[in-house]
Amino acid sequence: MNPLLQLRELGQSLWVDDIRRNWLGDGTVRRWIEEDGLAGMTSNPAIFEKSIAGGEEYRDAAAKLAAQGLAPLAIYEQLALEDVRGAADLFQDVYRATSGRDGYVSFEVSPLLADDTAGTVAEAQRLWRALDRPNALIKVPATPPGLPAIPDLGAPRSTANGSRFSARAAFPRVLFL
Template identity: 50%
Template sequence: MTNPLLELKALGQSVWLDDIDRSHLLSGQFASLVDEDGLCGATGNPTIFEHSMTHDTTYDEQMQQLIAEGKNTQEIYEALAMTDVRLVADQLRPVYELTDGQDGFVSIEVSPYLAADTAGTLTEVRRFWHAIARPNLMVKIPSTPAGIPAIRQALAEGININSTLIFSIENYRQVVEAYLSALEERSTQGQDIRHIASVASFFVSRVDVLVDQLLTDQMNAVSDLVRQQQLRALQGKIAIANARLAYQEFKRLFSGPRFQALKQRGARVQRPLWASTSTKNPAYHDVLYVEELIGPNTVDTMAPTTIEHFREHGRVRFSIEDQITEAKAALAALEEAGIHYDQFTQQLQDEGVQRFSDSFNQLFQCIDNKRKALGGRQ
């Protein structure tokens, strides 16, 4: 039997795991995903670390040691997270070497508390980059108004960046501009750009979660059955349409003379990364967002359950450029219905930052409780 996860490689898509869990790293479960399923990257975020560190007892020994050393709550979190990220980076290092730096990356995210602080974000990015000290590290920076200049500066300094929490195509253009201008700055100064890696993380399923609810609200507000049917037909369609149109923008931005000049000096494209591809609505196919966004020069970060489901019954086809005309029409129809693209994509980014902040709060509270129980300092 063929493995659909391995078939994705033939169409130019890389699979990264949207999870970091120490027990999986130590048990060999992560390594088996690399060896058997072709996994070639991993990403962490505050929500992932909050879940892992509060439910996985393999962290307890190191946590107790750090508490005994008098580390404060943030120092404990960072020590635990950096240990995990180094373990992942080392297990993915053969992939990084084999692909000449194209894959084999692990991402760690800056504190969501810094989402509106450019200088603070840069300070943390530099600290993570130098402390973890792995060439196959990417540091995640939210693509907020304060994050965009931090993304550009970090890339200009030669730090690999995962630009995350992208929901709108305009925000995506800003991320690409930051990437290209950073490479141009380095190139002008005679610095190497061949080994700088970056991805642009476009969040997918969360779009449908919000838009479907907004469409339901609209349907409840009208009595015209035909109009209700027109609105219902848009449900479950907007997230994929949005990502497919973003991919069209990716092709445009990385095919012109501006990038070609950088490519001649060894630059790589900044690949679109599809994040949040697990299906949230049980009425939809459980691998919908994976099957419909397959294409070259893309990355899909899948949660463990999504990887299992796709391995079992995923269907692989070159789908990323299907129904582009229909995608444009769907977004136009949404606008006509009074659901404004700029508004809901901004809401999603704001909510994304808040979710990560909430996860940080919960994680820090858990660590703080353990630290206090052993008499540690604040």
Template identity: 50%
Template sequence: MNRALALTELGQSLWYDNIQRSLLKNGGLRAMVERGEIRGVTSNPTIFMNAITKSTDYDESMRAMLMYRDGPEEIFFHLAIEDIAAAADVFRPLYDSTQGGDGYVSLEVSPRLAADTAGTLAQARSLWKRVNRPNLMIKIPATREGLPAIRDAIADGINVNVTLIFGLERYNEVMDAYLSGLEKRAAAGQALDRVASVASFFISRIDSKIDPLLDGRAAGPDAARAKALRGRIAIANAKLAYAAFQALTASPRWRALAARGARVQRPLWASTGTKDKTYSDVLYVDALIGPDTVNTVPPATLSAFLDHGTPAATLTTGVADARAALAKLKALGIDLDAATAALEREGTQAFSDAFNTLLQAIAAKTP
């Protein structure tokens, strides 16, 4: 059974949450695409940190850059752009054959810019120009300061992968930023049909945050109710996000843009590797399958799904149960909004820390 193909037939694309120069050089990435296993690639500072610091794949390129006397951050972006451009070329036939429906490769702006709207937009424009591939997506975090940059990047015609979305309120703001960018672009007389975007909604980290809070009620009178919610909140949250997406795409505001050729901003399920080993290793894939969505998976999760995942339309089932689960969580005194706000802060900091570690490693390798 070709599970990846079955997902595609259900309207969901599997992307690969990983990049490594050796995969590009040895043909491994191309082989995965040709087998139909993946339809895009995402990267982030942590992925690049692991790729660069835990291998010698990049040492030759770094030594070659010494003559330019660039600092560690510029050296990093040189390296990243080489990988991202090469990966985009691997996916270009898929991008062309789907008329821009798939085949995207994502590169993130510096996490140091998460609170800098102008800096984020300037770097998004610079990276878009430097990579110079139509199937590039620039990743911009869904921080408060990131939202205007997302809007203006879309208005510029830059494909955007909005990252670090945890809560429903922020997700609604992200969808509004996308539509506002398209409206701004349309008002300027620019075409909408080749502007693409995904909204990366993080999944497993929510259960990693909420489950310990539920465990804290395991000894009290709410023990049974708390235990019943373990491992359910992340999926419930995502199902309600998808319901919000469906409501938006049924709205007159969206239909007016669609009539001008606009593409939907697909929800992308990120952080879908299972962190709690008592849960199924395909939990966050099997439970979130539906049309107009993407699931970006780390290597272990991809292997697990291709081996024993269950492709079935699950995203629109149990929505009432999802609402009930969040209501029960609230009744237990657990504030999901506060948890998702904390996750946004922690996620931003984690990427910033990884980026700093990466730059220190580059500095050590390029004295």
């Protein structure tokens, strides 16, 4: 048996910490879901920077957005949101089959908001609405100002998790939110 599928039998959920546009379009992610039991994907600004800067598959889309007058940050966001939506669509069956336990794809709130609770909440809600997928997962920096944002984002429908723990003491605080 595929050892990755054995993880699922042990109650583990396998996620990939990367999103690449070519994986979404060439069947790689679908194959990982079907053959290896992939349960979700995470992303962050560094992942997208690496993919967009080094990926031919982004060149035409970025040029088109630039021709529309979009600023570099807006271009990044448009490209990243497209990829997260595409990945979330591929994980819809996993999300439904597990009643929402698995099948998520994450997108991170800007780390520039790590010290701004209200800004984090507003940005996370904006991103969740922009993604428009029930299996979108918004990552919030697990900083002292970020932690209070997490419970606020669980209602009414959005989903959030803590990431980038800056101190060991923050971890148990996230577990018991």
